[in-house]
Amino acid sequence: MKIGSIIHGKTYEDHHESLINVVDPYRKETIAELIPANPDTASRAVNDSYEVFHETMKHMPAYERAAILRKAADLLEKRRETFVETITQEAGKPVKHSRAEVDRALQVLRFASELVNHFTGEVLPMDAASGGENRWGFVVHEPLGVIGAITPFNFPLNLVLHKVAPAIATGNCVVLKPAEKTPISSYKLAELFHDAGLPPGVLNVVQGGGEVGEALVNHDKVHKISFTGSLPVGREIRAAADLKKVTLELGSNSPNLIFADADLEYAAEQLVTGAFAFSGQACISAQRIYIQDSCFEQFLQLYKEKTMQLTTGDPREESTDIGPMITEEEAERAFTWIEDAKAGGAVVETGGTRDGAVLQPTIMTNVERNMKVIAEEVFAPIVSVVPFSTTEEAVQLANDSIYGLQAGVFTQNINRALQVAQQLEMGGVWINEISTYRQDNHPYGGVKQSGIGKEGVKYAMEDTTNVKFIGINHRYSSGTAD
Ligand SMILES: NC(=O)c1ccc[n+]([C@@H]2O[C@H](COP(=O)([O-])OP(=O)(O)OC[C@H]3O[C@@H](n4cnc5c(N)ncnc54)[C@H](O)[C@@H]3O)[C@@H](O)[C@H]2O)c1
Numbered sequence: 001m002k003i004g005s006i007i008h009g010k011t012y013e014d015h016h017e018s019l020i021n022v023v024d025p026y027r028k029e030t031i032a033e034l035i036p037a038n039p040d041t042a043s044r045a046v047n048d049s050y051e052v053f054h055e056t057m058k059h060m061p062a063y064e065r066a067a068i069l070r071k072a073a074d075l076l077e078k079r080r081e082t083f084v085e086t087i088t089q090e091a092g093k094p095v096k097h098s099r100a101e102v103d104r105a106l107q108v109l110r111f112a113s114e115l116v117n118h119f120t121g122e123v124l125p126m127d128a129a130s131g132g133e134n135r136w137g138f139v140v141h142e143p144l145g146v147i148g149a150i151t152p153f154n155f156p157l158n159l160v161l162h163k164v165a166p167a168i169a170t171g172n173c174v175v176l177k178p179a180e181k182t183p184i185s186s187y188k189l190a191e192l193f194h195d196a197g198l199p200p201g202v203l204n205v206v207q208g209g210g211e212v213g214e215a216l217v218n219h220d221k222v223h224k225i226s227f228t229g230s231l232p233v234g235r236e237i238r239a240a241a242d243l244k245k246v247t248l249e250l251g252s253n254s255p256n257l258i259f260a261d262a263d264l265e266y267a268a269e270q271l272v273t274g275a276f277a278f279s280g281q282a283c284i285s286a287q288r289i290y291i292q293d294s295c296f297e298q299f300l301q302l303y304k305e306k307t308m309q310l311t312t313g314d315p316r317e318e319s320t321d322i323g324p325m326i327t328e329e330e331a332e333r334a335f336t337w338i339e340d341a342k343a344g345g346a347v348v349e350t351g352g353t354r355d356g357a358v359l360q361p362t363i364m365t366n367v368e369r370n371m372k373v374i375a376e377e378v379f380a381p382i383v384s385v386v387p388f389s390t391t392e393e394a395v396q397l398a399n400d401s402i403y404g405l406q407a408g409v410f411t412q413n414i415n416r417a418l419q420v421a422q423q424l425e426m427g428g429v430w431i432n433e434i435s436t437y438r439q440d441n442h443p444y445g446g447v448k449q450s451g452i453g454k455e456g457v458k459y460a461m462e463d464t465t466n467v468k469f470i471g472i473n474h475r476y477s478s479g480t481a482d
C-alpha cells in the first residue's frame, strides 16, 4: 500500500526517491510506503485550502458544519473496527487501548458537532464607559483561515481529531501533517470526512517528516500552527512561526502524589494503567509517584504485585497490556536511561529488561532528582516511586520540573486536595484520579515547558477564531448596507 498526500480529494503520488517505510512495531513488517510531499506539493496543499476557505468554508453555515461532523461521527462508529486495527498495526498499541482511542475520537466529533450551533459571541454593555451611551457592541468569532496541524505518533486518530474537528466546527480549513510513523489513520480519516460530505480542500493531508511540517510553518497562507509533539520540535516551531498563532501541546513527566490517608489499593491499581498503558507513551503518563513515607513500603509492595500481573505480548491479543514501543531505538534509549540510573544508585524494583521494542514495565526507587528517568520526559514504561514526609515537600517535589501538564493527587482530605491543587504548577490537576486520565471536553494544555494554549473541543474552538469587535452608534445609524 502506498500512501500519498491528499489535496482537494485527490491522492498525490509525487515522484520521490526516498519512500518512508511505515512499520508494524511488533511484527516489524512494512505495512505501507509513505510518499513524502515535496515542497511544491506542501505549498499546493496550502494554496488549495486557502482558496477553499475563501470560496466555500467561510460561508458555510453552522448547521451544515454540524451536520458534517455528526455524519463523520456516525461513519466512525460504523468503521470503528477498521480504525482499531489500523491504530494497533501502525502504532503497536494494544487493541483494548486502540478501542478506547477510537471511542474517545467519536466523542470528540460529537462534542464538536453539538458545540457548533451553540458557539456564540457576546453583546457588551457599552454604556459601562462614560460617553458610551447610544452604542451597542458585539463580539463575534471569525475563523482564522488555514490551520496547519502537525501531530505525533502516539494517538494517531484522537489527537488528529482534537485539531481537525474544532477547526472545522468554527469554519476553518486544515492542512494536516500526521506523524510519519503513524500516517494511515489520518489517511483513512480524510476518506471518512470526504464520505461525510466535507467539501474537497477543507481537509488536505500532506505526508512526510519534519521538513514537510516546516513547510507548513513557513507558509505565509497558513494562519495558525497547531502542534502536538516533543519539546525540542515545539521550540523550533515557535521560533519559526513568526507572527502566526501557535498552539503547542508538548511533553511532561507527570507527578502523582499519594497521601497516607488515600485508598492505597485503588491508587496502586489506577497507577498501573497510569504509568504503563501504551508502554508509557502518553504525554500525561504517570512518570513520578510521590508517596507519603509512612506508607511507602506498603504502597510499593502493592504496586509491584499489580504491575507484575501485566501481560506482555502481541498488541492484537485482547489480553495484552504491554506491547512494543514505537521503535526498537526508542526502547533502547529508554533502557539506557534505566542503566544510567542504576549506575548512579537507583534500584529496579521490577522490570528493567528489554526484548527488541518491548520494554518490561519498570518501577524504580532510590532515584535522584537529576537522573534522566525522573528529570526528563521518559516516554516509556518507567516510573519512579519517591517518598515524601510533608505536604509542602510533596508540592515542592512535584513542581521540581521544567514541565507542567497534568498531575494526580490521592487523599481523602478535600481541604488538602484543594490546597495542593492550587499550589501545583500544572495545566490540570485530578483529585483521586491519575494524571493520565483525560476527558475530551475539559481544557487541556500545559504551563511551563509543556506548552502554549489549550485543547479540549470548546477551548480548541476558541483558539481557532479571531475575536472581532463590531460597535454601532445607533443614534446615527440609518439606511441599508447597499
Ligand atoms: N501535550 C500533549 O497533548 C501531547 C500529546 C501527545 C504527545 N505529546 C508529545 O509528543 C512527543 C512524542 O511524539 P513524537 O515522537 O511523534 O513527537 P515529535 O516532536 O518527534 O514529532 C511530532 C510531529 O512533528 C513533526 N516534526 C518533526 N520535526 C519538525 C519540524 N522541525 N517542524 C515541523 N514539524 C516537525 C513530526 O514529523 C511529527 O509529525 C512526546 O514528547 C509527547 O509528550 C504531547
Ligand SMILES: O=C[C@H](O)CS(=O)(=O)O
Pocket (backbone or CB within 6 Å): 154, 155, 158, 159, 281, 282, 283, 284, 436, 438
Ligand atoms: O499523549 C498525550 C495525550 O494527550 C494523551 S490523550 O490522548 O490525551 O489521552
